[in-house]
Amino acid sequence: NAGVMQNPRHLVRRRGQEARLRCSPVKGHSHVYWYRQLPEEGLKFMVYLQKENIIDESGMPKERFSAEFPKEGPSILRIQQVVRGDSAAYFCASSPRDNEQFFGPGTRLTVL
Amino acid sequence: DQQVKQNSPSLSVQEGRISILNCDYTNSMFDYFLWYKKYPAEGPTFLISISSIKDKNEDGRFTVFLNKSAKHLSLHIVPSQPGDSAVYFCAAGTDSWGKLQFGAGTQVVVTP
Numbered sequence: 001n002a003g004v005m006q007n008p009r010h011l012v013r014r015r016g017q018e019a020r021l022r023c024s025p026v027k028g029h030s031h032v033y034w035y036r037q038l039p040e041e042g043l044k045f046m047v048y049l050q051k052e053n054i055i056d057e058s059g060m061p062k063e064r065f066s067a068e069f070p071k072e073g074p075s076i077l078r079i080q081q082v083v084r085g086d087s088a089a090y091f092c093a094s095s096p097r098d099n100e101q102f103f104g105p106g107t108r109l110t111v112l
Numbered sequence: 113d114q115q116v117k118q119n120s121p122s123l124s125v126q127e128g129r130i131s132i133l134n135c136d137y138t139n140s141m142f143d144y145f146l147w148y149k150k151y152p153a154e155g156p157t158f159l160i161s162i163s164s165i166k167d168k169n170e171d172g173r174f175t176v177f178l179n180k181s182a183k184h185l186s187l188h189i190v191p192s193q194p195g196d197s198a199v200y201f202c203a204a205g206t207d208s209w210g211k212l213q214f215g216a217g218t219q220v221v222v223t224p
Contacts, residue, residue, distance in 0.1 A: 004155070033211060042118075042201055042214035043156070056211055091155050101212060103148070103155035 002027065004094050004104035005074075012110045019079040019086070021107045025094030032075045033093045033101060034067060043091060049075060082111045115139045116204050118215035126223055131189040133218050135202030138183065142204040146212070147176060147187045150199045159200075160187070192222045 005024040013019050025032050030050055035043040048056040049069035060067065069075040079086055089108050093101035117136045125131045135145075144163050148156035162169040162176045162185065169176050175188045189196055202215040
């Protein structure tokens with residue numbers, strides 16, 4: 001059984017470019033969550049999605065960030081016009097219901 | 113608004129002894145609590161959870177205690193092993209929320 005897959009594992013972008021982070025949940029899991037971890041901090045919730053629906057985006061910055069979980073394919077976290085402050089580790093988690101979230105290995109975004 | 117707090121950033125314990133990690137929370141709406149373990153450059157790995165209707169849950173070397181009146185939970189690892197050296201995150205959620213609130217983590221170092 002494959003766990004949560006995230007790619008790329010490492011992503012380097014220059015300021016102003018776009019970053020696309022992908023997450024394939026555990027097979028059969030319909031709930032996907034994105035978290036961000038800044039250096040020396042815990043994980044901060046960003047967005048919670050079910051297939052084709054955003055359930056809770058209360059942790060998403062109001063601008064430049066968007067997320068989707070289409071009927072087919074992985075969930076995508078998209079950051080437009082990246083800035084240095086976006087440098088962080090981004091973790092995706094999935095669950096079959098609302099608890100017991102299983103995390104992927106993360107994508108480490110570095111903005112130059 | 114830090115609803116889950118881990119006040120000890122680090123803990124050093126001798127191999128074979130007990131590790132006790134503490135976590136406090138402020139939101140009485142939390143229904144369940146989880147502990148995750150995280151190695152560098154990896155995603156958090158689920159360790160153990162407890163529902164708010166219980167005060168103790170045990171799984172092998174790991175035991176979680178919940179004191180609802182004090183809004184406090186702890187993770188006991190006994191006996192501690194070198195492979196337990198990692199960052200441990202306390203997290204909390206509600207059945208109606210989906211998202212998890214994480215503490216800042218405690219770095220555990222198990223020494224020979």
